[in-house]
């Protein structure tokens with residue numbers, strides 16, 4: 001009647017295989033559909049390499065006697081757009097001839113891409129070098145479980161094609177770099193920045209200024225988001241507003257920030273909206289103003305932001321920033337943060353002040369007298385922790401040093417009577433960065449034997465306890 005372990009394992013294996021097959025079939029279908037469409041379409045007169053210039057919506061017969069260039073299928077598909085007096089056939093016709101590049105197929109890019117595809121943008125470019133992961137699912141609603149482990153670009157393109165097979169979709173499965181940005185971005189009318197890091201923001205902005213492209217910029221973190229349009233018809237650019245990058249210390253902590261899934265969803269939708277307005281020349285783009293969204297209080301505020309700065313190094317009066325400058329510019333150095341999302345690995349301590357998670361396991365098994373201090377924030381600790389560890393967040397370590405002393409004393413009394421060497425002090429965090437900072441501080445405060453567990457809980461889950469949930 002009941003299932004034994006072998007059955008469960010077999011089912012899991014079968015599921016894995018089936019999901020894999022489904023993803024591959026999905027992919028094949030969308031590639032074939034796309035091929036078929038290309039064969040059926042008339043050749044695009046302005047086709048430039050592999051990328052559509054935007055002037056080639058899939059044309060079944062154009063409605064006779066009309067000047068808008070929309071086919072009968074398009075009239076039906078976009079009829080609710082056409083019935084909007086302020087948008088109408090002119091808006092749709094312009095949109096269908098436009099090309100929009102979305103950089104990043106993550107939390108912001110997901111809703112932006114879906115709406116842009118649905119609304120009939122002529123050509124949609126997607127840039128991303130990441131793969132789909134389970135912990136993307138709560139916000140990156142364009143991806144499905146079947147695509148876990150596969151490139152986000154493939155997943156996003158398939159979702160867009162499934163929704164609207166009549167538009168051109170171009171996939172760039174690569175990171176945007178100074179070496180490829182000019183070439184890629186020059187092929188589009190409008191750029192959407194849906195990335196989440198400082199070097200990309202500056203790089204995309206500078207490239208848009210050089211190429212004269214409007215930039216729809218959005219950001220979402222925690223429970224807040226913001227949105228604006230840069231470089232639109234002589235308006236300011238990102239550098240006019242932020243000539244120098246923000247300090248990076250906060251971002252280098254290994255406690256990554258959380259985000260409520262729907263918050264980037266809201267901002268991404270608004271990015272799509274701004275891009276559609278610009279592409280169709282309808283309404284008033286959000287240039288010179290910034291929209292601030294506060295999810296908790298359900299407030300949207302609009303603040304006026306400065307105009308173009310004459311001193312701006314990229315778009316200002318005497319700015320001599322050329323395409324060659326751009327290609328040579330080191331955005332990672334400028335912002336002191338990496339372009340890729342690989343977490344930073346600090347190396348602050350000498351080898352004798354560090355032990356591996358395996359070595360710590362040995363100490364646990366041997367019953368060595370010790371305490372383990374977990375320096376993550378308490379909301380991290382509440383997710384998961386090693387039993388018997390003591391949670392003292394790095395930010396309150398200074399104030400709570402007496403707790404470390406008394407825990408050590410207690411442990412010595414309990415276990416260490418015959419060892420004579422006292423109890424050891426180990427420190428752990430999520431990835432092994434904050435724990436090193438903590439050990440550095442503890443050494444300074446006289447706890448000279450404190451040691452850091454290399455790689456933190458991530459390496460504990462990887463090397464010691466595969467059932468330990470990571471987040």
Ligand SMILES: [Zn+2]
Nearest residue numbers: 237240312315
């Ligand atoms: Zn500027």
